[in-house]
Amino acid sequence: EAGVAQSPRYKIIEKRQSVAFWCNPISGHATLYWYQQILGQGPKLLIQFQNNGVVDDSQLPKDRFSAERLKGVDSTLKIQPAKLEDSAVYLCASSTHSGSSDTQYFGPGTRLTVL
Amino acid sequence: SQELEQSPQSLIVQEGKNLTINCTSSKTLYGLYWYKQKYGEGLIFLMMLQKGGEEKSHEKITAKLDEKKQQSSLHITASQPSHAGIYLCGADTSGNTPLVFGKGTRLSVIA
Numbered sequence: 001e002a003g004v005a006q007s008p009r010y011k012i013i014e015k016r017q018s019v020a021f022w023c024n025p026i027s028g029h030a031t032l033y034w035y036q037q038i039l040g041q042g043p044k045l046l047i048q049f050q051n052n053g054v055v056d057d058s059q060l061p062k063d064r065f066s067a068e069r070l071k072g073v074d075s076t077l078k079i080q081p082a083k084l085e086d087s088a089v090y091l092c093a094s095s096t097h098s099g100s101s102d103t104q105y106f107g108p109g110t111r112l113t114v115l
Numbered sequence: 116s117q118e119l120e121q122s123p124q125s126l127i128v129q130e131g132k133n134l135t136i137n138c139t140s141s142k143t144l145y146g147l148y149w150y151k152q153k154y155g156e157g158l159i160f161l162m163m164l165q166k167g168g169e170e171k172s173h174e175k176i177t178a179k180l181d182e183k184k185q186q187s188s189l190h191i192t193a194s195q196p197s198h199a200g201i202y203l204c205g206a207d208t209s210g211n212t213p214l215v216f217g218k219g220t221r222l223s224v225i226a
Binding site: 004006033035040041042043044045048056089091093101103104105106107108109111 | 119146148150155156157158159160163165203205213214216217218219
């Protein structure tokens with residue numbers, strides 16, 4: 001079974017530029033998560049989708065971050081414009097549902113550096 | 116405030132030694148997940164615990180959840196260089212994931 005796919009793996013941009021990340025979850029997984037992991041910290045949730053609907057985006061900085069999952073499968077996360085403090089690893093995860101016993105499986109992440 | 120505390124922050128052990136990593140929550144846990152992360156890579160799922168007093172093992176790694184469901188430990192027996200990495204605990208504190216993560220424990224295993 002294929003795992004969670006993410007691209008690109010690495011991205012370097014200058015502040016105020018825009019960037020987009022892509023995630024393809026495990027086939028059949030209804031729930032998709034985007035996490036931000038700053039160096040030395042644990043991952044922090046940005047947004048959670050159930051199929052193509054948003055379940056939780058309370059920690060998403062909506063003035064600059066946006067995410068969509070139009071057909072309930074792939075998802076994109078966008079930052080516009082980027083700030084220095086956005087430098088982090090962006091992790092996508094998926095699970096069959098969103099219950100407490102549903103394990104989240106993570107992709108390899110996209111490492112973003114903002115100069 | 117930090118909901119999930121991990122200790123120690125870093126650990127250096129000699130190959131063949133045993134070690135324990137702890138994860139403490141300020142809330143009762145619906146589920147506790149252990150992941151391993153290598154630098155620059157994603158999280159690899161290790162184990163999930165749900166019931167108070169539960170214990171699971173996989174190869175040389177054992178994880179336990181206390182009876183009150185607020186503390187978990189990860190124990191590695193006879194550590195090997197392949198065990199090196201960052202160990203993260205993630206907690207479901209609402210019965211509806213997403214997870215809240217600790218800051219991680221960086222493990223180095225030296226020959």
